[in-house]
Amino acid sequence: MSTSKSTFRLSFMLLLVLLTSILAACGSESATTAPSGSTTTSNEPRTIKLWHYEGANSAMGIAWAESIKQFQAAHPGVTIQFEEKGFEQIRQTAGMVLNSNETPDILEYNKGNATAGLLSTQGLLTDLSDVATQRGWDTLLSSSLQTTARYDDKGVMGAGKWFGVPNYAEYVMVYYNKDMFAKANLQVPTTFAEFEAVMDAFVQQGITPLSVGGAEYPAQQIFYELVLSKANREFVNAFQLYQGDVDFRGPEFTYGAEKMAEWVSKGYISKDATGIKAEDMGVAFTNGTFPIMISGSWWYGRFSDEIKGFEWGTFLFPGNTLHPGSSGNIWAVPTNAQNKELVYDFIDITMSQDIQTLLGNSGGVPVNADASKITNEKNKELIQNFDAISKADGLAFYPDWPAPGYYDILVSNIQELIDGSKTPSEMLDAIAIPYQEHRATLGK
Amino acid sequence: MTSLPLKSSYKKPHKAGIGRFFVLAALLIALLVVLLPFAIVIINAFKTPEDYATYGPLSWPTEWSIDGIVEFWQRVDYSQKLLNSLLISASVAVIGVLLSLLNAFALGIGRIKGRIWLLILFMVANTLPQESLVYPLYYLSKEFDLYNTRFVVILIFSVIQSAFGTYLLSSVFSTFPKEMLEAAMLDGCNKLQLLFKIIVPVSRPTLAVLFTFFFIWTWNEFFLPLILLISNDRQTVPIAVGVLQGQRNMEATLSSASALLGILPCFIFFLIFQRTLTKGIAAGSVK
Numbered sequence: 001m002s003t004s005k006s007t008f009r010l011s012f013m014l015l016l017v018l019l020t021s022i023l024a025a026c027g028s029e030s031a032t033t034a035p036s037g038s039t040t041t042s043n044e045p046r047t048i049k050l051w052h053y054e055g056a057n058s059a060m061g062i063a064w065a066e067s068i069k070q071f072q073a074a075h076p077g078v079t080i081q082f083e084e085k086g087f088e089q090i091r092q093t094a095g096m097v098l099n100s101n102e103t104p105d106i107l108e109y110n111k112g113n114a115t116a117g118l119l120s121t122q123g124l125l126t127d128l129s130d131v132a133t134q135r136g137w138d139t140l141l142s143s144s145l146q147t148t149a150r151y152d153d154k155g156v157m158g159a160g161k162w163f164g165v166p167n168y169a170e171y172v173m174v175y176y177n178k179d180m181f182a183k184a185n186l187q188v189p190t191t192f193a194e195f196e197a198v199m200d201a202f203v204q205q206g207i208t209p210l211s212v213g214g215a216e217y218p219a220q221q222i223f224y225e226l227v228l229s230k231a232n233r234e235f236v237n238a239f240q241l242y243q244g245d246v247d248f249r250g251p252e253f254t255y256g257a258e259k260m261a262e263w264v265s266k267g268y269i270s271k272d273a274t275g276i277k278a279e280d281m282g283v284a285f286t287n288g289t290f291p292i293m294i295s296g297s298w299w300y301g302r303f304s305d306e307i308k309g310f311e312w313g314t315f316l317f318p319g320n321t322l323h324p325g326s327s328g329n330i331w332a333v334p335t336n337a338q339n340k341e342l343v344y345d346f347i348d349i350t351m352s353q354d355i356q357t358l359l360g361n362s363g364g365v366p367v368n369a370d371a372s373k374i375t376n377e378k379n380k381e382l383i384q385n386f387d388a389i390s391k392a393d394g395l396a397f398y399p400d401w402p403a404p405g406y407y408d409i410l411v412s413n414i415q416e417l418i419d420g421s422k423t424p425s426e427m428l429d430a431i432a433i434p435y436q437e438h439r440a441t442l443g444k
Numbered sequence: 445m446t447s448l449p450l451k452s453s454y455k456k457p458h459k460a461g462i463g464r465f466f467v468l469a470a471l472l473i474a475l476l477v478v479l480l481p482f483a484i485v486i487i488n489a490f491k492t493p494e495d496y497a498t499y500g501p502l503s504w505p506t507e508w509s510i511d512g513i514v515e516f517w518q519r520v521d522y523s524q525k526l527l528n529s530l531l532i533s534a535s536v537a538v539i540g541v542l543l544s545l546l547n548a549f550a551l552g553i554g555r556i557k558g559r560i561w562l563l564i565l566f567m568v569a570n571t572l573p574q575e576s577l578v579y580p581l582y583y584l585s586k587e588f589d590l591y592n593t594r595f596v597v598i599l600i601f602s603v604i605q606s607a608f609g610t611y612l613l614s615s616v617f618s619t620f621p622k623e624m625l626e627a628a629m630l631d632g633c634n635k636l637q638l639l640f641k642i643i644v645p646v647s648r649p650t651l652a653v654l655f656t657f658f659f660i661w662t663w664n665e666f667f668l669p670l671i672l673l674i675s676n677d678r679q680t681v682p683i684a685v686g687v688l689q690g691q692r693n694m695e696a697t698l699s700s701a702s703a704l705l706g707i708l709p710c711f712i713f714f715l716i717f718q719r720t721l722t723k724g725i726a727a728g729s730v731k
Contacts, residue, residue, distance in 0.1 A: 053687075055695070056519065083676045084519070086687040093671055096582050102592045102674045279694055286497040306497035 046078045046339055048346065052108035053087045059301055059364025060168055060328070066358055067350045074349075078342055091115070098124040098334040105337040106346060111148035111164060111330050114404050117155030119332075120163040126333040128162040131344050137165055140351060140368045144395035145169060145327040147241070154442060158241040164330025167350050169365040170297045171325025171389055172221050174318075178311035180207075180291035192229060192319035196268075202291055203267045210263075211290035212273040213281035214418055217400070219273065220410040221324050222294050223417075224399040227256030228322040236322060236396045242444035248432035249425070257417065257424035264418050274415040296325070300382055301363030313378075316385055322396040323389055327367070403438035406431075482707075488700035489513060496697050512701035520684040521676070522705060529663055529680040529709070532597055537658040539602035541651055544609025549639050551610065552617025553625065563614060569607040574667050585672060592674040600668060605658045616650055617643070652720040656713075663710050681706050 050068070054060040068080045083104075091110060097103055098119065109116055119125050132138045132149075141149065145166055152160035174195075176188070181198075184205060189195040202209040212219055228236075231252040238244035247253070263269050276284075278295070285293040286307050293299075294317065303312060317323060331347050333340060349355060356366035357373045365386045374380045389395060400407035413430050416422040422430065484501060489512060491505045499506070516522065547566075551559045581600060582591070590596035620643065628642050644651070666682040673679045685702045688695060714721075 084687060085676075086683075086689055088686055088689055089670055089683065093674070096671060097674055100586055100591050100674075279696065283497055283500055283696075287500060306494050308494060309498060 044077075046342070048078060048080045048106065048339055048342055049104040050080050050082045050106050050346070051085050051090065051104045052082075053085045053090055054108065056084070057301075059359050059362035062362040063167075063355050063359035063364065064350060067346065067355050070355070071346050071349050075342065075345065078339075080346070095119060095122070095124065098336065101336065103334040103336045105339060106331055106333055106343045108329050109164065109332040111157070111166065111327060112401055113151075113156055116148075116164050116330060116332060117151045117157055120151045120161070121153070121155040124335055125163045126335055126337065126340065128165065128333065132162045132165070135344065135348055135351075137347075137351060138162075141166065141327070142390050142393070144390070144393055145367060147395075147397070148327045149330060156242065156442065156444075158237075158243075164332045165347050165351070166327030166330045166367065167347075168328040168359055169325065169367055169386060169390075169395075170328050171323050171365070171386055171395065172225065172294065172296045173314045173316055173323070173385060175285060175293045175295065175299065175303065175312060175314050177285070177288060177291045178313055180288070180310070184291075188313070188315050189318045195318040199263075199268045199292070200266070208267060208270045208290060209292050210269050210273075211281045211285045211293040212269050213276045213278040214273040214411075214415050215275055216278040216411065217398075217407070218278050218281055218295050219414045219418065220399050220407075221296070222269075223256055223260050223410075223414055224324050224396070225294065225317045225320060226259045227252050227399075228324070228396050229317075229320050230255045231322060231396075233322070233393065240397045240402055242402070242439055242442065246435070248428045248435070253428050254424065257428050260414070261417055261420075261424050264420070269418060271419055274418050297365050297382060297386075300378075304363055304378060314381060314385065316388070320394075321392050322394050324398055325389065325395045326397045328365075403435050406434065406438075409434055485700050485703045485707075488697055489704040491697050491700075493695065493697050501696065512697045513705065516688070516698055516701045516705065520687055520702075522681075522684060524677055525679060525681050525684040526709060528594060528678060529682075532594055532601070532669075532680060533659045533662040535598045536601040536605055536662040537655045539598065540605035540609055540658040541655050543602060543606035544613050544654060545639070545644070545651065547606065547610035548613030548617050549643065552614040553620060553638075553643065555618075559614075563611060566607045566611050569604075570611060578668070578671055581668070582671060591672065592678065594673070594678055597669055597672055597680075600672075601662050601665065605661060609654050609658070612654065613647070613650065616647060620646075649720065649723050652717070652723070656717045656721055659713060659717075660710055663713075681709065 052060070052064060054064065056062075056065070068082060071080060072078065087110075090107065094107070094109060094115075095118075099122075109119075116125065138146070147158050149162050149164045149166055150160050151157050151163050180202075181188070184201055186198050186201055187194075189198050199209040210222075212222065234244065235246075235252055239246050260269075264271060281293065281295070282299055282302070284290055286303065288309055300314075331350070333343055337343060351368055353368055353370050356369040360366040360369040360374045360379055360383050361376060363376075363379055363382070365382060369383060371380070371383060371387075374383055400410055403409075409431055413422065413427045417424065417427045487505055488496060488501055490508045490510065492507070492509045492511065495503075495506050495509075550556050551562060556562075581596075585591040585593075585596045588596075590599075624642065624646075625638065628638055633641065663680075664682060665680075666686070669680045670683050670686070673683065685699075685706045688699050688702055
């Protein structure tokens, strides 16, 4: 008993010692971070704090690591201090961090009204409009890519000042298992009718054709693809940018919802899909359970690495000129950032053809690549498909963008559409209300 | 162990019977259900991403690979995170216990005026959701130039944990044998001596339990450290685990590796201190 008492005392003492040393350490750490580079002359060594949340092996991670190298070579005496963050961390804390003196000088930030738009209205992001014209970013990016870079004084994207610079793009396409297609003697469909015929053929063989994650974003992107098959740019601008009225009982939405329900009843989509997460959807496609998956370009690099058992390819959703997709996330420069000119130099490097080509060769969708230098056939296909969409001004953004909290509303209502507990018109009424309410608050 | 004499005071156990067998079987099944998620984390932590993609999460690894663990360790500089978590949790545990002790001395032994109200106050503080504290804490820490320091996290959690500790210890102390206190006072003990010479040694097991709980609770805290610690080199283990969750992709094998590394320190700590835990819980029964 007495020995355990003395060990207890000993450990307590040890902890006290530990504690005092931490307190000392904590005291010094605030001193070291205080005013870095507030008075900068050109020959003083400077540091740029850079945050992003792309994995080191992803296309963006690779391209940006190279950009950092090139930047430091071109700017001796300037160090880029890169910190990898989690998506959630930036999403949850950006507003607070950018409002303090711990802010990074440049960060990757989520595009959209509720994120970049909101921060821009709070004055936390630097207006990049002049820099964008000076450095020619406005000519590099097509108008549908610029949509997510510009926000008006209410924080609604599409027009107004530049608060971010997108560096890559993303779009939704159809992934297919070439081996399963060959085995069933099927060709790549070029029209919507052929696409349905292909899926019918799989159903007849007892195979559910579509891998769908109904518990997360994938199902709403399929729904949106179907809506877009009857829609035009005016509809998209009305729905996404509030330029005109949206009728949820109009032909576009009605067709989308009814077609989605029909696809379930015909067996293209399993009713079990309601409980499947996006990750599981991807894994199910990777291991050859389903022949087709409709989802975004963010899977591309991963499939290239991980699909070993069969040949795979992609095609654009047949018959559509409009596709879900947009610019990628944006570079944003906090209002409190230091050394903004240097930061613009860095963004310029990431936009250069050199880096953009590397991004394309690593499996991303570049916005300014030299197509002739894309070596990998698969990556070429990805980029060519994107160019086709971009030329036709076919990026229609994502269905959950127009209202806050709309993502969850769409997920749950499309789940109910898939499992049959809501009819198409009931589901459309349910998703119309929050949308219209939000527009009313904006006065648009 | 000296558990034999204790046993004699128990009711005589039921003789071996079919009922006991079923209870045991049910407990074993419950144990398996509890352990299954951990097992899945462990097998996936040692898989290659290709293996995971081909055979899914439930299959046995075709080859055991520690690449995921090594990659995670290097990618987030895990040694630094461990150190940060250890510093924060240990400091909170020590300060939290000290604060609880002093508070409870006043409330439970000293029986100061309005102690019921104070206890209610502590109870309310204890039930406040952390989300509601975020903005005040953020502005205060900025005001005092403590934003993005480990010190402010230690400070906040010491107070949060001691709210619970005060509540618990006060009720323990209020049943402290009066005779012992009076005897000590008669022998010329002053208040400080009373606390550290009489009360602390007697309630040591309870304090050890509090210490262990405070440590583990603080270790597992995610939200406030996420908000308050900005620089990567000051962040804690749970935040490092969160870095892997991308916007649309998750790397399942890496996430499993990180989960494994995240649980492990807590698990080891628990193994070390579980004896004090069981002792502390049993301590109340010995009068």
